Amino acid sequence: MSLSIEVARRILEASKQRARELGSPVSIAIVDAGGHLVLFERMMAPYGWATGNISLAKANTAVMFNQSTDAVAQWGAGIPGFASSMAAMTHGKFIMAAGGWPIRIGGATVGGIGVSGGNAPGRDDEIARAGLAVAEAIAPAMPAMQPLSAMSQPSLRPSYTQPTPAYPSIPFSQQQPQVANSPAPYITPVNTHHPGSDQDNPYGDEQLPYDQFNEASGDQL
Numbered sequence: 001m002s003l004s005i006e007v008a009r010r011i012l013e014a015s016k017q018r019a020r021e022l023g024s025p026v027s028i029a030i031v032d033a034g035g036h037l038v039l040f041e042r043m044m045a046p047y048g049w050a051t052g053n054i055s056l057a058k059a060n061t062a063v064m065f066n067q068s069t070d071a072v073a074q075w076g077a078g079i080p081g082f083a084s085s086m087a088a089m090t091h092g093k094f095i096m097a098a099g100g101w102p103i104r105i106g107g108a109t110v111g112g113i114g115v116s117g118g119n120a121p122g123r124d125d126e127i128a129r130a131g132l133a134v135a136e137a138i139a140p141a142m143p144a145m146q147p148l149s150a151m152s153q154p155s156l157r158p159s160y161t162q163p164t165p166a167y168p169s170i171p172f173s174q175q176q177p178q179v180a181n182s183p184a185p186y187i188t189p190v191n192t193h194h195p196g197s198d199q200d201n202p203y204g205d206e207q208l209p210y211d212q213f214n215e216a217s218g219d220q221l
Helices: 005-022 049-065 069-076 082-089 123-137 148-152 210-217
Strands: 027-032 037-042 100-105 108-116
Touching: 005 027, 005 037, 005 108, 005 123, 027 049, 027 123, 037 049, 049 069, 049 100, 049 108, 069 082, 069 100, 100 123, 108 123
Parallel strands: none
Antiparallel strands: 027 037, 027 108, 100 108
């Protein structure tokens, strides 16, 4: 599921309405799941240009870590050089300040919202959450996933038949009975060759004994 422009407009309008109620002209940025800008508005235009960049950074940070920017600031503050390195790698689209939230629809993160310019502590967060309430209200009904314990029920387990491997049977004449606690009998190898047998000459040619061969070829030497 992706963030459509229609849904983004409804989220933006809800945040703007809350900002008007609080008397806080802010900048609001909405990005998709990839951090690409979908909608942006600076309510105090032409002023407040810095709040525009900050709101965009908040929206990107929320999508990047799939949590609020306030939460990122709490654990990121304990990592030396974390904020500066992330800001450099994202070309300024990272910030550790409250006011950014991931947008979730049907349990899936489809984008992020960033608000900057609130004139009181917690004001940016409050305005952003007003837009999130709209996203939660329009979330489609998603089928609930079955717990793993449900797979233990026979009716829910997948039915399949595993083929039984077939092995060649051993002729009864080659089976050697074994007696308990007795050494295995010596088995004469099957491929043992005997001198003078037919197996020594598979081509069927007539072979002469060694003495006859010398007599037959003695005149030619």
